[in-house]
Amino acid sequence: MSLATLTIHELSQKLRQREVSAEEITRDVLGRIESTEGTIHSFITVLREPALEAAKAADERFHREPDPNPLLGIPLAVKDNVITRGIRTTAGSKILDDFLPPYDATVSAKLRAAGAVIIGKTNMDEFAMGSSAENSAFFPTRNPWDTARVPGGSSGGSAAAVAADQCAGALGTDTGGSIRQPAACCGIVGLKPTYGRVSRFGIIAFASSMDQVGPLTKDVTDCALLLEAIAGHDPSDSTSVDRPVPRYSEMLAGGVQGFRVGIPKEYFISGVQPEVERAVGAAIRVFQDHGAIIEEISLPHTEYAVAAYYIVATAEASSNLARYDGMRYGYRARGRDLTETYTLTRAQAFGAEVKRRIILGTYVLSAGYYDAYYLKAQKVRTLIRRDFDEAFSRCDILLTPTAPTTAFRLGEKIKEPLQMYLSDVFTIPANLAGLPALSVPCGFDAAGLPVGLQLIGRHFEESKLLRAAYAYEQATRWGALRPVLESA
Amino acid sequence: MPITRDDLERVLLLARLSLPADEEARLVQELGEVLAYVEKLDRLATDDVPPMTHVVDIGASLRDDVVSNRPDTDALMANAPAREDGFFRVPKIIE
Numbered sequence: 405m406s407l408a409t410l411t412i413h414e415l416s417q418k419l420r421q422r423e424v425s426a427e428e429i430t431r432d433v434l435g436r437i438e439s440t441e442g443t444i445h446s447f448i449t450v451l452r453e454p455a456l457e458a459a460k461a462a463d464e465r466f467h468r469e470p471d472p473n474p475l476l477g478i479p480l481a482v483k484d485n486v487i488t489r490g491i492r493t494t495a496g497s498k499i500l501d502d503f504l505p506p507y508d509a510t511v512s513a514k515l516r517a518a519g520a521v522i523i524g525k526t527n528m529d530e531f532a533m534g535s536s537a538e539n540s541a542f543f544p545t546r547n548p549w550d551t552a553r554v555p556g557g558s559s560g561g562s563a564a565a566v567a568a569d570q571c572a573g574a575l576g577t578d579t580g581g582s583i584r585q586p587a588a589c590c591g592i593v594g595l596k597p598t599y600g601r602v603s604r605f606g607i608i609a610f611a612s613s614m615d616q617v618g619p620l621t622k623d624v625t626d627c628a629l630l631l632e633a634i635a636g637h638d639p640s641d642s643t644s645v646d647r648p649v650p651r652y653s654e655m656l657a658g659g660v661q662g663f664r665v666g667i668p669k670e671y672f673i674s675g676v677q678p679e680v681e682r683a684v685g686a687a688i689r690v691f692q693d694h695g696a697i698i699e700e701i702s703l704p705h706t707e708y709a710v711a712a713y714y715i716v717a718t719a720e721a722s723s724n725l726a727r728y729d730g731m732r733y734g735y736r737a738r739g740r741d742l743t744e745t746y747t748l749t750r751a752q753a754f755g756a757e758v759k760r761r762i763i764l765g766t767y768v769l770s771a772g773y774y775d776a777y778y779l780k781a782q783k784v785r786t787l788i789r790r791d792f793d794e795a796f797s798r799c800d801i802l803l804t805p806t807a808p809t810t811a812f813r814l815g816e817k818i819k820e821p822l823q824m825y826l827s828d829v830f831t832i833p834a835n836l837a838g839l840p841a842l843s844v845p846c847g848f849d850a851a852g853l854p855v856g857l858q859l860i861g862r863h864f865e866e867s868k869l870l871r872a873a874y875a876y877e878q879a880t881r882w883g884a885l886r887p888v889l890e891s892a
Numbered sequence: 893m894p895i896t897r898d899d900l901e902r903v904l905l906l907a908r909l910s911l912p913a914d915e916e917a918r919l920v921q922e923l924g925e926v927l928a929y930v931e932k933l934d935r936l937a938t939d940d941v942p943p944m945t946h947v948v949d950i951g952a953s954l955r956d957d958v959v960s961n962r963p964d965t966d967a968l969m970a971n972a973p974a975r976e977d978g979f980f981r982v983p984k985i986i987e
Contacts, residue, residue, distance in 0.1 A: 506967040600948045613947065639960075642953035643946075711930040722907060729908070731982050733971035742983050746908040759909055764923060766907040767899065780933050782943035787936065789944060822925055838947025863948055 408436040408569040409886065412626040413653075415572055416474045419466065426466070426477025429572075430459035430521050433479045437524070437570045440889050445545050446565035447524040448484045449492050455479065458521040465519055474629050474653075476519035481571035483562050484525040485532055485608040486617065488512045495608040496528040496540040496558075499734045499753035509606025510641065511575060511617050511634045518633050523571050526561030530755045531725065532582055532610045534558050535827040538818050539757045546814075547589060548887040549853055553811040556586030556827075562620045563590040568889055573621040573630050577607060579614045580713055581807075581831025584843040587620055588806035588856020591845045593627045593873070593883060594620045596831075598863050599838035600645035602631075603638030611720040612643075614835040623883055624844065624874040628652035631866060647864060655867045656874040661695035663872060666799030670706035671830055677809045683847035683855040684805045690879050691803065691872075701799060703791040708784050709833045710825055715768050715781035716836070722765030725758070760821060789837045796862045801872055804830050806843040806856030830858060840866045844873040845882040854882075895923045 407415065407429045418424045434452055441447060462477035469476070482488060485495040487505035489512070494500045508516065515522060529539035537545040537560025545560045547553040548568040555564040559576030563586035566574050576583040578596035587594025595618045602617045609615060619630035632653055637646040667688060672681065692698050730736030730749035737748035754762070768777035795802060807827055817824040834841040839860055846857035857876070861869040877883055900920055904910055911919060965978055974981035 503971055506964070506970060598948065600950065639953075639955055643948075643950070645948060645950050705936070708933055708936060711933050714926065715930055715933075730973060732969075732980055734973070736973035739983070742985050743908065745983050747910050750908055751910040754909070756915075759911070760919065760922065762907050762909060763900070763903050763919065764926060766903045767895070767923070770903065770906060777930070779943055780938060781930075782945075783938040783941040784933055784936060785944040786941050787938070789947070821922055822929055825926075836947075 406436065406569070407432040410572070411622045412478050412572045412629055413474065415478055419477050420472065426459040426462035426521065427456065429477065430455050430479050430523070433523060433571060440568050440570060443546060443551055443889065444548055444564050444568050444570070445543050446526055446561040446568065446570055447481070448494055448496070448527050448542055448561070449525040451491065451522060451524050454491070455521050455523045462519045462521060473518040475515065475633050477521060478572050479521045479523040480515060481524050481526050481562055481565045481574040482512065482515070482522055483528055483559050483574070483576045485528060485577055486512055486575055487606040487608065488522065488525065491525065493525060493608070495532070496530040496542065497753065497755070497758070498541045499728050501735065503733060507606065510603035510638045512606065514634050526559070526565055526574060528561055529558035530758050531608065531721070532558040532577055532579055533721070533757050533761055535581070535585055535824050536812070536817065537561060538814065539755060541755050544814055547811045548889055549591060550811065550851070553813050553853070554589065556589030556811060558582040559620060560586050563587055563592060563594065566590065566592050566620050566622060567887060569886070573619060573626050575617055575634070576620050577615055577617050578835065579611050580717060580835050581828040583618045583620060584831050584841060584856065584858060585807050585828060587843040588854065589811040591854030591883065591885065591887070592620055592622060593624055593842065593844050594618065595627050595631060595842040595866070595869070596834065596840065597631060597635065597866055598840045600643050601840070601864065601866065602634050603636070603641040603644045605638055605640040609724040611717040612724060613720060614717065624870055624877050625653060625656060627842065628656060628870045650867050652867055652870055656871055658871055659694055659875045660691055660872050663691070663696040663801065664799045665691050665696045665698050666701040666795050666802045667698060668703045668706065668795070668802055668804060669700055670703050671804040675808055676805060677849065679849035680805050680809060680855050684857055687846045687857045687876065688803060690876060694875060694879060699799065701795050701802070703795060703833065705784065705787045705791050706833060709788055709836055710829055712781040712784040712788065713832045713836060714764070714825060715777050716785065718761045718765030719769050719778050720765070722762045722769065725762055757821070785836050788833055792837045792839060800868055802860040804858045804860065806830060806858040810849045810851070810853035810855055834860050839863060840869055842869050842873055844877060846880070847882055895920055895927060
């Protein structure tokens with residue numbers, strides 16, 4: 405068996421027992437990237453030499469440290485909107501084509517301090533705007549289960565890389581589902597933490613009131629390990645929360661006996677692929693069989709979430725992306741005067757979806773429209789938050805499909821923005837309310853494409869989500885199935 | 893309310909963006925569809941609902957007013973499209 409197929413905790417155990425070296429693991433994973441990347445296109449940048457150096461440094465640390473960090477020597481991929489000192493970081497955009505960050509994002513620094521081997525920077529929808537990775541300015545990423553299909557997005561490169569064994573685990577970001585939806589499409593585990601649980605310092609901003617960094621992994625144990633490594637208060641991010649980080653990986657056992665699991669009826673609507681509904685229905689029975697108390701509940705404002713999200717997210721994006729003016733970093737076009745220089749710079753280097761969202765965001769914030777759109781959306785956000793408060797007064801966790809369909813075909817939705825936005829209909833509400841939510845594999849459709857199960861928890865109750873997902877994973881083992889890839 | 897070509901021109905100026913003429917027509921239509929979709933929010937009575945400001949209320953995060961970063965002008969300016977003597981070089985602003 406190839407080392408590249410193993411999980412983080414399996415690799416970590418082998419490293420501790422000196423069965424393998426970090427360098428052997430990294431070489432194996434680099435070999436896997438070499439043989440599959442021509443088919444999958446997960447990476448914008450592969451860090452061959454830096455990864456081998458980091459692996460050798462990790463091997464030296466194993467000799468010195470009696471109780472090494474579980475990430476020491478583990479090859480991980482990082483989404484390309486997480487800045488990495490001295491390593492090209494593009495956010496999937498031409499405007500940052502040759503950007504070399506002068507410092508590390510807090511999560512990058514934490515991975516490096518833990519001794520993880522950063523193997524590459526993964527492809528994504530430009531500035532994380534999209535649900536298919538097709539909006540990358542460079543190339544689309546393919547789904548390892550069926551290369552005619554998208555891997556989901558925006559963290560499509562991270563999800564595909566994990567599913568194709570091109571890394572042991574990866575970081576993504578999630579503003580409206582960008583970790584959970586690709587995790588579902590690629591048959592892996594993905595977690596969006598509570599807003600404020602993980603530092604956003606050094607994350608290239610899309611919608612600051614919803615952006616969160618989180619893990620994409622081969623199983624729930626790895627998800628807990630990676631969350632443990634990146635969570636925590638950061639004085640450099642004023643929205644990060646000063647609460648102790650639980651040892652998530654030690655809290656997985658215990659099962660779901662007596663767990664009150666809410667099934668929001670608004671998530672079982674027409675438009676959901678019947679096979680997705682069946683797989684999620686079967687998952688509900690697994691929870692029931694393991695002693696969970698299943699209760700149908702209502703989140704009455706669910707149908708307004710996508711509309712509120714596209715106002716808030718585009719408004720924040722139009723403001724955040726105003727910084728790309730071609731003056732201090734990034735691409736600069738030549739105009740006759742300053743305004744034309746700004747305009748040409750942005751017109752030439754932003755892609756179609758980014759422009760569409762900047763325009764919508766500028767419109768909803770502009771004089772005369774602010775109350776009708778932005779203020780209204782923020783009020784609806786309060787209503788959505790209240791729906792969840794009410795549900796969590798009775799339930800420990802909520803259980804839903806992650807996405808209404810399995811992975812769609814490349815090109816299928818790219819010409820219809822609204823249809824693309826609706827792939828996030830089940831993931832967006834957790835972002836609007838700042839709640840933690842994860843996706844865990846729960847079966848396959850008739851075409852052999854993975855289906856994702858979403859669990860949503862109370863603020864800062866990631867441990868409960870992980871415990872429920874772990875119990876489900878142990879009972880079913882859907883996630884242990886991996887795609888068969890022909891080498892390119 | 894439907895978006896017009898004039899609305900789009902106004903927004904493009906505010907956002908410092910431009911589009912080829914044929915894309916403008918398409919965008920007017922696409923934005924119209926998205927705005928028609930978000931109009932469903934008008935069905936909700938929200939007069940007494942406070943707008944959300946923070947999803948997780950942690951109050952203001954304050955720190956002592958001390959320098960925490962080391963000055964490293966060269967590293968910070970290394971990505972500049974044009975620079976000269978520790979300054980960003982930009983197009984002339986005043987004629």
